[in-house]
Amino acid sequence: MQAAFAWIEHERAGLASQLAERLAGRAGSVFRSAGEATCTAIAEGLIAALIADAASGKDAAGREAMLALVQRFSGALAYADLRHLATSLRSLVLAAASGAEPGERQRVEDWLFQLVLVGAMRFVAQREQTFQEQAARLEVRQLESQLEELKAAFAEKTRLLEVIRQASTPVAPVHEGILVVPLVGMFDAQRAQMLTERLLNAIGEARASVVIVDISGVPLFDAEAAELVIRTSQAVRLLGAQLLLVGLSPGVAQTIVDLGVDLASLKTMRSLQDGISHALALRQLRIAPVVNGPGRGR
Amino acid sequence: MRTSRSGGQYNGAALYSFLLGLGHSEALVHKVLQDAGVDSIDPKRWYDINWAIEVYFAIYEKIGRGAMIAVGKKMIETAPFPPGLDDVKRLLMGLDAAYRLNVRGGADLGGITCEFDDDDSARLVWSTLGPCPLNIGIIEGCCSRVGAAALVEHGAGGCMDEGGSSCTYLVSF
CATH class of the missing domain: 1.10.490 (Globin-like)
Structure with a gap:
């Protein structure tokens, strides 16, 4: 078988x-x-x-x-x-x-x-x-691609912010020896540093003795911002110039008092006009009307 | 991308129908055609086959493999076919003739062979000039057109898109 x-x-x-x-x-x-x-x-x-x-x-x-x-x-x-x-x-x-x-x-x-x-x-x-x-490889590729896009967008945003910062911290010579800095937008530590650097250079170049910082365009001026301005003022003083802080609104003034910030070391004024008048006075100058009546002048 | 050295031509109608299959991607089509030096495709004229194949590959590069398969499938599902082509075997057997209706004038334009292993599976060898995923879409379209739920797989032994001389497709339905 x-x-x-x-x-x-x-x-x-x-x-x-x-x-x-x-x-x-x-x-x-x-x-x-x-x-x-x-x-x-x-x-x-x-x-x-x-x-x-x-x-x-x-x-x-x-x-x-x-x-x-x-x-x-x-x-x-x-x-x-x-x-x-x-x-x-x-x-x-x-x-x-x-x-x-x-x-x-x-x-x-x-x-x-x-x-x-x-x-x-x-x-x-x-x-x-x-x-x-x-699918996992595809997801990783997509994430990498998104990351690259975000990096590029971030770099562009940083560049634009830098441009805006540069443009929003102008130092304008308004008269011999007098500089005006109108601040617009947020005033943070980075901007304060930029302001100090530019200001010190401008003081040297313009042989300025008075710097008027106008903060009427700064939406939030708190204790930290005040400290930053005081520091800038100290640096300005080392070059033999004086910093005038103008454009303080009643609200900002109240806030500074409430926060207990001591601005005694700073000369503060209400408006840019007051600041310019004071600066001219410091330089023993004044704005006088041009007398242009009949038979006088041109 | 393989090319023809014998000056073959490609039917504008086929390219036109492919572009129609892209449907909503009008901006993409416009861009690719502009890059290729034309504003539109005339379905009544014949184009240099290498130029036409470049258009296919340019679109493939932009939309990817999955979308290319989908477009090929849609092309066949909506294309007018002669009466009598109503089963998957006849459709697959007729692919070579359909391809030859759309190319002319060259000795190196390739072709399509189809062999059936049994009643439910076929083996197609393509030596045409277009992108591989488009061929898969065309085969899937042939099967779905007659209601055959088919599985189309790329066989071993090389792929034209990677320098091979032909692609083999294993079809189970």
């Missing part, structure tokens, strides 16, 4: 070589690209798994072989490749099993079915992983 599944062992070499030939013969398949030797190894592995599982009554070897196969061609395996493998193996094995006992034939059918299930499951899992990796 013949041993169970003896026909498989008998057909082993033929099955493997025919399967390898089919795998290698299909144009465009991942198996053909991998070469004949790989196709032979895959075919021999699957037939060996069939024999092992037939002997053990389990599906473990087939399962392992299929998992290894999907893993081996990770990312490159197409569904059509898997389909070609499964249909080729099935047709060859069932042809070889044509004379086998019905029970053995059914067992082989079940084994092939399990093989397809495992292959499909691993294929889907592999593809899912590939999609996830692609």
